[in-house]
Amino acid sequence: MESRIAKPFLKWAGGKTQLITEIEKSLPKDVVNGKFTYIEPFVGSGAVLFWMLEKFPNMEKAVINDINSDLINAYKIIASKPKELISILQIFQNEYHNLDGKNNEKKAYFYKKRELYNTRNEELSTQAALFIFLNRTCFNGLYRVNKNNGFNVPMGSYKKPTICDTENIFAVSNALQKVELLSGDYEQTLNHIDKKSLFYFDPPYKPLSNTSSFNAYAKDVFNDEEQIRLRNFCSKLNVLKHHWILSNSDVKGKDTNDNFFDEIYADFSISRVKARRSINANPEKRGELNELLITN
Numbered sequence: 001m002e003s004r005i006a007k008p009f010l011k012w013a014g015g016k017t018q019l020i021t022e023i024e025k026s027l028p029k030d031v032v033n034g035k036f037t038y039i040e041p042f043v044g045s046g047a048v049l050f051w052m053l054e055k056f057p058n059m060e061k062a063v064i065n066d067i068n069s070d071l072i073n074a075y076k077i078i079a080s081k082p083k084e085l086i087s088i089l090q091i092f093q094n095e096y097h098n099l100d101g102k103n104n105e106k107k108a109y110f111y112k113k114r115e116l117y118n119t120r121n122e123e124l125s126t127q128a129a130l131f132i133f134l135n136r137t138c139f140n141g142l143y144r145v146n147k148n149n150g151f152n153v154p155m156g157s158y159k160k161p162t163i164c165d166t167e168n169i170f171a172v173s174n175a176l177q178k179v180e181l182l183s184g185d186y187e188q189t190l191n192h193i194d195k196k197s198l199f200y201f202d203p204p205y206k207p208l209s210n211t212s213s214f215n216a217y218a219k220d221v222f223n224d225e226e227q228i229r230l231r232n233f234c235s236k237l238n239v240l241k242h243h244w245i246l247s248n249s250d251v252k253g254k255d256t257n258d259n260f261f262d263e264i265y266a267d268f269s270i271s272r273v274k275a276r277r278s279i280n281a282n283p284e285k286r287g288e289l290n291e292l293l294i295t296n
């Protein structure tokens with residue numbers, strides 16, 4: 001049987017599917033046409049990762065990282081125990097679909113699963129299944145936690161969401177076999193590079209307005225100081241002759257006097273591209289917004 005193309009197994013804020021054509025244009029051809037290592041330090045749902053894995057079978061290895069250890073646990077379980085994960089997800093899916101039309105019971109089921117997830121006491125495969133279940137059933141597929149790392153997104157209004165996409169889990173599991181999975185701060189990826197490495201950075205966006213919640217992925221806020229620490233890391237990679245591509249929101253589109261990224265990345269090449277963001281609770285903010293693609 002021909003295996004299916006692996007695609008992201010999660011909905012994730014800032015999913016990059018729309019930006020891929022632009023990213024493709026800015027790839028360093030000499031690197032991606034040979035043997036290379038691909039590093040994605042803020043992987044999220046991995047839209048670019050899965051595209052790269054498919055497009056460049058010559059890629060020697062990939063290294064992915066995210067500060068969200070529950071997210072990386074889900075990747076690890078898909079990579080190592082896809083069958084076990086599928087059997088748990090199938091149970092969750094049957095139970096949830098059977099409650100369709102019984103709103104109070106459905107709600108009680110969701111919140112019970114959320115509570116169980118937040119204990120973080122279950123086996124790692126169950127934790128991964130709960131993570132995927134919550135992602136598929138919660139409001140807009142958001143991932144938001146409180147100060148104690150408690151997931152607190154309410155139930156979404158999907159009738160019968162796909163909770164167990166068996167074929168894709170097997171495809172992802174297969175694709176992840178040459179991928180090293182790390183969880184922690186992005187700077188640790190530097191310990192995993194060799195001669196020819198290409199980094200793609202998709203950090204939490206600099207918010208376009210004070211009320212924007214785009215950077216609320218993890219407990220720690222990614223503020224301007226953090227954006228500058230990331231620029232310093234990119235400068236270091238540049239000195240070490242590694243290639244990188246970085247995306248972020250175009251704050252200048254909102255306020256023409258805001259030169260934050262133009263200034264901090266003045267030594268590099270900045271292009272402005274259109275991108276559609278799929279997750280935003282405020283419908284007025286859905287739709288086309290400019291993004292920055294910065295390369296060295």
Ligand SMILES: C[S@@+](CC[C@H](N)C(=O)[O-])C[C@H]1O[C@@H](n2cnc3c(N)ncnc32)[C@H](O)[C@@H]1O
Nearest residue numbers: 012014015016042044045047067185186202204
């Ligand atoms: C914009 S999202 C990436 C979206 C991804 N490109 C996709 O297609 O889904 C940013 C990610 O950075 C992670 N993150 C935040 N701070 C981090 C840090 N200091 N080191 C590593 N990852 C971090 C968040 O958990 C989140 O998953």
